[in-house]
Amino acid sequence: MTLVVATTLGDTPDELYERGRQAAAGPCDWIEVRLDGPGGLPWDLRAFFSHPKPSIATMRHVDDGGRSHADDETRAAILRRALKAGARAIDVELVHADAAALVQEAHAAGARAILSHHDLVGTPSPDALLETLREMRVLGADWCKLATRVESPSDAASLVEAARKAREEGIPYALMAVNDPFLRLLAPTLGMALAYGSLEGVPAAAPGQVDVSRLKAAHVGLAPRAARTRGTTRLALLLGHPVSHSKSPAMHNAAFAELGLDATYAALDVPPEKLGDALRGLRATNALGANLTVPHKVAAMALVDELDASAREAGAINTLVLRDGRLVGHNTDGAGALDALAEAGVRVASAQCLVLGAGGAARGLVHALRRAGAKVIVTNRTLEKAKMLAQDAGTLWLPWEEAEAALRHCDLVANATTVGLLADESPVDPAKLGARTAVLDAVYRHGGTKLVREARQHGLVAVPGEAMLLHQGARAFTLWTGKPAPVEAMRAALEAEA
Ligand code: ATR
Numbered sequence: 001m002t003l004v005v006a007t008t009l010g011d012t013p014d015e016l017y018e019r020g021r022q023a024a025a026g027p028c029d030w031i032e033v034r035l036d037g038p039g040g041l042p043w044d045l046r047a048f049f050s051h052p053k054p055s056i057a058t059m060r061h062v063d064d065g066g067r068s069h070a071d072d073e074t075r076a077a078i079l080r081r082a083l084k085a086g087a088r089a090i091d092v093e094l095v096h097a098d099a100a101a102l103v104q105e106a107h108a109a110g111a112r113a114i115l116s117h118h119d120l121v122g123t124p125s126p127d128a129l130l131e132t133l134r135e136m137r138v139l140g141a142d143w144c145k146l147a148t149r150v151e152s153p154s155d156a157a158s159l160v161e162a163a164r165k166a167r168e169e170g171i172p173y174a175l176m177a178v179n180d181p182f183l184r185l186l187a188p189t190l191g192m193a194l195a196y197g198s199l200e201g202v203p204a205a206a207p208g209q210v211d212v213s214r215l216k217a218a219h220v221g222l223a224p225r226a227a228r229t230r231g232t233t234r235l236a237l238l239l240g241h242p243v244s245h246s247k248s249p250a251m252h253n254a255a256f257a258e259l260g261l262d263a264t265y266a267a268l269d270v271p272p273e274k275l276g277d278a279l280r281g282l283r284a285t286n287a288l289g290a291n292l293t294v295p296h297k298v299a300a301m302a303l304v305d306e307l308d309a310s311a312r313e314a315g316a317i318n319t320l321v322l323r324d325g326r327l328v329g330h331n332t333d334g335a336g337a338l339d340a341l342a343e344a345g346v347r348v349a350s351a352q353c354l355v356l357g358a359g360g361a362a363r364g365l366v367h368a369l370r371r372a373g374a375k376v377i378v379t380n381r382t383l384e385k386a387k388m389l390a391q392d393a394g395t396l397w398l399p400w401e402e403a404e405a406a407l408r409h410c411d412l413v414a415n416a417t418t419v420g421l422l423a424d425e426s427p428v429d430p431a432k433l434g435a436r437t438a439v440l441d442a443v444y445r446h447g448g449t450k451l452v453r454e455a456r457q458h459g460l461v462a463v464p465g466e467a468m469l470l471h472q473g474a475r476a477f478t479l480w481t482g483k484p485a486p487v488e489a490m491r492a493a494l495e496a497e498a
Pocket of ligand 1 (some may be wrong): 357
């Protein structure tokens, strides 16, 4: 899904604020707040980020087509203030000396990071453009933005070719000509993450911008749609009981559509006693594979043809890959949790972690954390299960009653119990977390679980269950298709389901 971003500029802070209001009242999805105006900035930036739409803070240098002459350090300090003031994303030039650190800081603040580059002279070759986008992705950018000057039809062709390849590689990208709107108008057909437009009646930030209303109107009908199901369409399934509330179909179908793959994802309700039949049937088809959810993750271990190391280690399967009639069981839950932590800027290596719970979800998490070099303590309401898991993973355990006292000594507290699923409760008192304890919650809940909400209120980094769902799904997608998952499209689909 292409998000339309309204760029707002102002000669004075008041004007910038007013333009933000105008943008928020219009049809854009996000607002870009250009802090590089000539009128200076107040110390408190909160007003600029108080509009009812998410905002990107940009402090564009003149070398990249902006109006700021400030050095990297000064611009970085303003972006940091913007994050504190509520910016939901920051835009950092790829050439900025602290680009990688700022990406991490954005993630730690629960915000997204755009890395951007502007070639104001010409358009490099498609391979060079792609290389720059890859570099941004490697540095952790959630969105990779590249704008060039188009001087010839050949330049335009280079941009389209690079766009197609970026899409194939699953890079969340925005590619545009600074001096021509054609690519912005076609953005959804190329699976672009963002398209920038101007405000109606206001001079555009770049000659290639059209106003957001016309951009939105042009995009209607261009969005990638789920492939029409045909005889060639490959199927991926979710097997669970129940499955009616799952967000996985929305997430995976958005991913298939984003990459233009001839595949579709459907959820099937399979009661426990029928799992064997379902898997036997699945072997006879040309499906890509399946996801398994409650209550099948452990039972399937004995029913598949092969287990990979992640499934053996976790003692549970959440992803099945079908190859030549054989079902191979994988577990992407643990690695997905690590991806979600990395995205939030939480360091796991050598970190002291407390895992709450000793069921299926805890097993995968404990082993993944151990493999990533964390020091893990397991605690569980039923002590025997904590002891067994700790022994199996070569870690320590703690009685449940003593867990709260240990919270403040931990770098990471991970909830792998089911507490928070049915009622708005937290397994431990969030007020007892340490001043620098990060939180991971395997449970997700509309509006956030109590543990995640309250940890954030205390200024702590908290990774919600949705982020784990997203990243386990992204890894399953790659196992089925062999392609990097279009994570931003999947995230947008999950958010739309909320
Ligand atoms: P999953 O596959 O999601 O891990 P599970 O295997 O049923 O589900 O595990 C549920 C976990 O949540 C267990 O660790 C369970 O503790 P017990 O082993 O003592 O049952 C934990 N849990 C469930 N309800 C709980 C509660 N009210 N307080 C504390 N822990 C709870």
